Structures are given as C-alpha cells and as structure tokens.
Amino acid sequence: MKKNSSDKTDIKRVFISGIFTILPIAVTISLVFWLFNKVDYIFRVPLEKLLGIHLYGVGIVITLILTFAAGIFATDVIGKRIFNGFEKVMHKIPLVGMIYSSVKQVVDAFASKKGEGFKNTVLVQYPSKGIYTIGFITTNAPDSINGYTGEESVFVFIPTTPNPTSGMLVAVSKKDIVYLDVSIDNALKIIVSGGIVGYKEN
Template identity: 35%
Template sequence: MKRYFITGLLIWVPLGITLWVISVLVGTLDDLLFLLPRRYQPTEWLGFHIPGFGVILALSIVLSTGLLTANILGQRLVTMWEEILARIPVVKSIYGSVKQVSDTLFSGSGQAFRKALLVRFPHQDAWTIAFLTGSPSGEVASHLGEEHVSVYVPTTPNPTSGYFVLVPKRDTFELEMSVDDALKYVISMGVVAPSPKAAELRLQSGDEHNRKG
C-alpha cells in the first residue's frame, strides 16, 4: 500500500503543482481586465467570465507594443517617454535600474544567465551552482586586483532569492549543463541531476558547430 501511495503521489503532486502555478498566473493576468472600462470587459458583453482572457489581453498588449516600437517613430516615442520618466525624482531611479536589468537579461547579445558555473560558496571548502551575470568594472574592478566574475547564487528551493557574489575567475568552473538543467538541479536540492547524455549531446553539437564555423 505504501508503494502504491507513493507512486500515486509521484503522479499527482507534479500535476497538481503545475495546475496551481498556471491557475495563479492566469488569475493574476485576468486581474488586468479591471484596467479596461466596464463596458469593454468580457463579462459585460458576454454575460459570463472567461478564464484566461487576461492572458490573451496581456499577450496582445505586449505584441502590439513591440510592433509599434520596432520602427523609428516608435523608438522616438519610447525615448521621449523615458526622458519624461527620467525627470521624476523617485520614478527615474526605480525605472532606470529595472530597465538596465531587463535590457541585460533579455538582450540577445548579453551573457547574463547564459552560463552555469561551479563556484566556491559560502566558504572555500564548499561548492555550489551559480549563474554568470557579467564581470565587475570601474572602481569595483580596480580594488579586486585579479580577474573576477559576477555571479548569482540562487537559494533552494526558491531560486528567485539568492546572493550576488564577485568571485575570482580562476576559482570557477564553467559547466556544460544548460541553465534550465542547472535550475532544476538547484530547485530539486540536487535530486534531479542533469542527464550525462544530454551534456554529451551538447558537447557534440558544439564541436560540430565549431567545425562548420
């Protein structure tokens, strides 16, 4: 009975958590409908609530914004908008910081969170998984002497909180596992280890790509 019960849990727990997360996300996006005038809300002209309509609205807004700002006129409007925000005392600090982070994370040419590293943390005799976010520069780099890298060390099981650490590059090892595999490894507290075959396939594809290049 115990074995059957555990087998059932292994099936239902991941499914239940997945459905719960999706439900929370859909419910949060559905709250965006309150931004619409009441006469434009689906419940008014359909007579009933449509779960997930907020997701469609959010996707439409994001795609429309990207479409409008992809040309020269749209970029000028964005620049004017940013100049207005830059003149508001508190808003400019928050918006500027968030924009710099988002530009770094979502830029196709950026290296932030593109590589998983093995670093010494929280002391020299311990190792953990970290993600490369960049390299120190300016005044910070001048005080460090040797070459360092900036890394983000996520906590377990919640990787959204963690530590920003500057570590010597010589004390880091670049891992062949993908960022997704590394996140799974961290969230599962080391239970879900990356497949060696997957790493081997990535190495082979990388070698083939280098030969073609």
C-alpha cells in the same frame, strides 16, 4: 509470503510513480498561484479601496486581459514601434531607466533559448566557505572591482529556488570558480525543482 512481498513492491512502485507524476504539476501550479496572488494583490487593493467592496480575483482577470492585449500589441508592426518608443522614454528617466533595463535583461536571459543570456554554469562557495551553490556567469567584473580585490573576478548570478528570476549577484575570483559540465537549461531545472530533477551532464 512471496505474494505479499510482491504486492507491497507493486504498491510502493505505484505510489512513487504517482509522486513523480503529481510533483511537476503541483510545483507548476504553486508557482502560477504565487504569481497570480502577487499580481491580484497589486490590482485588487486599490480597486477595493476605491469601490469599498471585496473583489477577490479581479486582479487576475485584469492581468490576463492586459497580458493578452500586450502580446497582441507587441507583435503588431505599429505596436512594436510604439513599444520601442516607450522603451526609449523609460531608459531616459533617471533610476526608472536603470531598473527597467536591468529587469528586462534578466527576463530576456531566462526567456532566451536555453538561457543564452548566461555564459556558464558554475559552483561558487556562497554564502560561506564550504557551502557550494549553483550559479551562472554573466560577465567579467569591471576593473574597479578587480582593482579593489586585487584579483580577476566575474559576476555570478545565483538564482533562488523555486523562483529563479530572483537571486543574488556576487563577484567571485576566477580562481575560486568551479565550472560544471551542465547546460544552463538543465541547471535551471535543478534549481526550480529544488534538486529533485537529476544532475545531467552535457
């Protein structure tokens, strides 16, 4: 009986080890495929309408080529100047400039080392009282909002799982903010993994 019990324990341990080995790979592949499917749809549909044939996967190929070309272009001295000029034009276009600037800031915040675009990891009661959600303080709310609420507030970005680049921006009173002793990097891991990755204090 002891031998059978030991065998069951070994099988359970091996199975659990397998789960923790496969899970990060599965989540990563799922996110990559989700992104590629979105991009593939954007490029594929117009080409299919133009040519009248099905072209599955062509959008992914085009995206990879464009991404690689953009990377080479952006790292070149002349390319940087041209790209900076393009950005200036984008910023001057009404609405487009606002959207481009906002998206770029969010992407830069996630791309920076350990999320330096964010100030603190916090808990806020969202979407209703009694439900606590992990978020990141981005900046202090303007006087126009503080004057309306009658309290000093901060903007908190609440990312979604498993894609943290999308989410909600909420203004929360400073007195309702719960500061966490968790780095931005660790908090992002918790959010992306859906809480599977353990809580790590600084």
